[in-house]
Amino acid sequence: MIKKIPVSDLVSGMYIHDLNCDWMEHPFLTNSFLVDGKARIAKIRSLGVREVYIDTDRGLDVANAPTEEEVQAELQQRMESITPCGERPRQVALAEETQRAQHIHTEANHIIRRLMTDVRLGAQIEVDRMEPLLENMMDSIFRNQNALLPLVGLKRHDNYTFEHSVSVCALMVTFARELDMSRQTIKEIALGALLHDVGKSMVPDAILNKPGSLNAAEFAQMQEHVVFSIQILQETPGITATAMQVAAQHHERYDGSGYPHRLKGEALSLYGQMSSIVDVYDAISSDRVYHKGMQPSSALKKLLEWSNHHFEPKLVHSFIRAIGIYPTGSLVRLESNRLAVVREQNEGDLLHPQVEVIYHAAQQCYLTPEHIDLRRGNDRLVGHEEFSKWNIDPKVWLPA
Numbered sequence: 001m002i003k004k005i006p007v008s009d010l011v012s013g014m015y016i017h018d019l020n021c022d023w024m025e026h027p028f029l030t031n032s033f034l035v036d037g038k039a040r041i042a043k044i045r046s047l048g049v050r051e052v053y054i055d056t057d058r059g060l061d062v063a064n065a066p067t068e069e070e071v072q073a074e075l076q077q078r079m080e081s082i083t084p085c086g087e088r089p090r091q092v093a094l095a096e097e098t099q100r101a102q103h104i105h106t107e108a109n110h111i112i113r114r115l116m117t118d119v120r121l122g123a124q125i126e127v128d129r130m131e132p133l134l135e136n137m138m139d140s141i142f143r144n145q146n147a148l149l150p151l152v153g154l155k156r157h158d159n160y161t162f163e164h165s166v167s168v169c170a171l172m173v174t175f176a177r178e179l180d181m182s183r184q185t186i187k188e189i190a191l192g193a194l195l196h197d198v199g200k201s202m203v204p205d206a207i208l209n210k211p212g213s214l215n216a217a218e219f220a221q222m223q224e225h226v227v228f229s230i231q232i233l234q235e236t237p238g239i240t241a242t243a244m245q246v247a248a249q250h251h252e253r254y255d256g257s258g259y260p261h262r263l264k265g266e267a268l269s270l271y272g273q274m275s276s277i278v279d280v281y282d283a284i285s286s287d288r289v290y291h292k293g294m295q296p297s298s299a300l301k302k303l304l305e306w307s308n309h310h311f312e313p314k315l316v317h318s319f320i321r322a323i324g325i326y327p328t329g330s331l332v333r334l335e336s337n338r339l340a341v342v343r344e345q346n347e348g349d350l351l352h353p354q355v356e357v358i359y360h361a362a363q364q365c366y367l368t369p370e371h372i373d374l375r376r377g378n379d380r381l382v383g384h385e386e387f388s389k390w391n392i393d394p395k396v397w398l399p400a
């Protein structure tokens with residue numbers, strides 16, 4: 001049986017089923033292993049891990065610990081109890097924004113790829129030249145965020161570093177808008193988000209794209225990318241304090257277990273806390289070399305689970321409000337046993353989005369696509385699904 005326990009209850013002879021942290025954030029070869037001594041427990045603690053999942057069939061048990069199913073049920077309940085705040089009506093229909101958003105997304109990836117190559121060669125970042133891109137991304141999200149956001153979930157392994165930067169930027173704009181920040185502040189946040197990982201241009205490709213776990217020295221080198229980002233941005237004219245906080249604090253954690261400065265609680269800026277939430281969300285929901293990403297809804301549940309320690313819970317709630325409990329572009333199952341892609345969030349209703357029905361799960365066949373507004377009650381959403389489990393290519397089902 002899989003159970004969740006605090007790290008303080010961990011003893012030799014227990015079998016770790018899941019370290020319960022972003023797999024890129026630890027130097028173990030695997031997420032599951034037998035605990036064999038105090039040194040290993042100390043190492044787990046040093047990573048900032050507070051709770052782990054153990055397999056009681058393969059090691060010692062803890063009698064009163066909750067099972068994985070109980071934990072999941074509680075998290076689902078917490079997710080569904082998040083209520084929307086305020087209305088943010090769409091300015092244009094999805095169909096009108098789709099092509100523009102695709103163009104902006106492609107352009108953003110080209111720009112950030114070129115920028116990181118230039119930085120590696122010693123060039124200085126010209127903030128002014130990024131203004132049109134930031135304005136375009138903000139405008140697109142303000143007009144209808146459902147056009148750009150499905151694109152950020154799709155990444156190619158070899159392009160992860162660039163595409164992640166663009167994704168974090170788009171998600172941060174959406175998050176900041178949910179928090180009613182001013183357009184000027186949102187622009188500064190967007191700039192910091194786009195450049196948050198620019199320090200990775202100083203980390204060797206062999207480490208950045210290593211297939212498999214990093215050893216301790218490589219892990220330390222990887223973590224250094226934040227220090228490089230800070231140095232590069234300090235030398236960049238036009239970087240505001242807000243943009244700097246977004247980049248400098250994206251690996252810090254609310255309980256002080258992050259890096260590089262182990263900042264804790266109030267010592268963290270609001271913008272840094274936002275970027276740490278968004279960075280983790282995008283990282284764990286992305287496919288990377290030899291590692292499959294989580295479904296968006298599962299990644300949001302992980303954020304809620306970790307918000308007990310690593311993130312400020314109210315801020316995680318705001319992020320979930322911003323992108324939805326079932327984010328746009330994700331696959332869901334309906335009560336009718338049909339699978340559907342989430343097309344648009346309905347304002348003021350996080351549990352009943354608009355979806356496009358595409359597949360029959362029982363008959364295992366595609367259906368003629370049908371648009372359904374789940375607010376009307378003609379079917380019911382029962383949970384999220386994996387595209388890969390059904391051999392469905394999410395790229396084919398982007399909004400057209």
Ligand SMILES: [Fe+2]
Nearest residue numbers: 196197250251
């Ligand atoms: Fe990073």
